Amino acid sequence: MSSHVSPRLLRQYADGEDLPDSTTWAVDVHLESCADCRARLATEATSVAPLVEQVWAGIAAAETVPVRRARRLTTWATPTMVPWLVMTVLVTLLAILIDWLVAPPYPSVALLLAPVTPVAGVAAAWARGLDPAHELVTATPRAGLHLVLRRTVAVLAVVIPLLAVATWTSPIRWLLPCLAFTVATLALGGFVGVRRAAAGLVTAWTVLVIGPSLVTARPPAVLEPTALGIWAAVFVVGALVLRLRATVYTRLES
Ligand SMILES: [Zn+2]
Numbered sequence: 001m002s003s004h005v006s007p008r009l010l011r012q013y014a015d016g017e018d019l020p021d022s023t024t025w026a027v028d029v030h031l032e033s034c035a036d037c038r039a040r041l042a043t044e045a046t047s048v049a050p051l052v053e054q055v056w057a058g059i060a061a062a063e064t065v066p067v068r069r070a071r072r073l074t075t076w077a078t079p080t081m082v083p084w085l086v087m088t089v090l091v092t093l094l095a096i097l098i099d100w101l102v103a104p105p106y107p108s109v110a111l112l113l114a115p116v117t118p119v120a121g122v123a124a125a126w127a128r129g130l131d132p133a134h135e136l137v138t139a140t141p142r143a144g145l146h147l148v149l150r151r152t153v154a155v156l157a158v159v160i161p162l163l164a165v166a167t168w169t170s171p172i173r174w175l176l177p178c179l180a181f182t183v184a185t186l187a188l189g190g191f192v193g194v195r196r197a198a199a200g201l202v203t204a205w206t207v208l209v210i211g212p213s214l215v216t217a218r219p220p221a222v223l224e225p226t227a228l229g230i231w232a233a234v235f236v237v238g239a240l241v242l243r244l245r246a247t248v249y250t251r252l253e254s
Pocket residue numbers: 003004005030034035036037038
């Protein structure tokens with residue numbers, strides 16, 4: 001299996017064909033780091049469409065700041081993440097309001113939601129998804145995982161400060177569960193697709209932890225500091241699965 005962009009895909013890319021966003025991103029990511037493919041693209045573009053070559057040469061040689069920023073945005077975040085961002089901010093504000101209205105010992109809603117807050121964001125980052133059959137994806141096995149990790153970092157960069165504000169008294173309780181859920185979503189996503197993994201984990205958490213906790217008005221045992229070892233184990237196993245199955249993330253379903 002080649003680790004470069006296939007000739008056919010490179011031609012489609014050079015022609016500006018209507019490829020799925022994620023496919024274009026994966027090519028972008030590969031081109032960033034592969035001089036060979038950049039050279040092939042230049043040749044391709046010359047023979048197919050001089051204009052495209054001109055544009056690419058312009059981008060490669062002297063990228064303007066907006067272009068560079070836009071390209072960076074697509075590898076770190078996607079437009080499909082905007083509704084998620086709005087929803088996350090609103091839900092967190094609502095949780096803060098409820099916590100302010102309902103006094104302890106009633107469990108903090110913000111704390112109950114914290115572990116699964118990034119999960120929807122990870123799914124949103126893949127809302128358009130990668131076409132599982134697309135040849136590009138097999139052509140650039142590492143690009144997929146890089147994209148996944150970059151966008152996950154972008155999600156966490158939003159979620160962690162937000163949660164820190166919402167649950168300022170107890171970051172120790174949710175930070176590790178939050179990271180464990182994120183890694184578990186990605187690891188499980190390699191088997192069933194990220195969106196399905198996210199939906200399954202959020203449902204399980206809601207039914208098994210949030211529901212009982214609200215009904216009994218007692219904070220869940222899994223968010224006590226004594227449970228941190230379990231979350232650490234989940235995180236490590238998830239990260240191992242992620243590393244061992246890296247190539248899977250180049251052909252994830254949305
Ligand atoms: Zn290459």
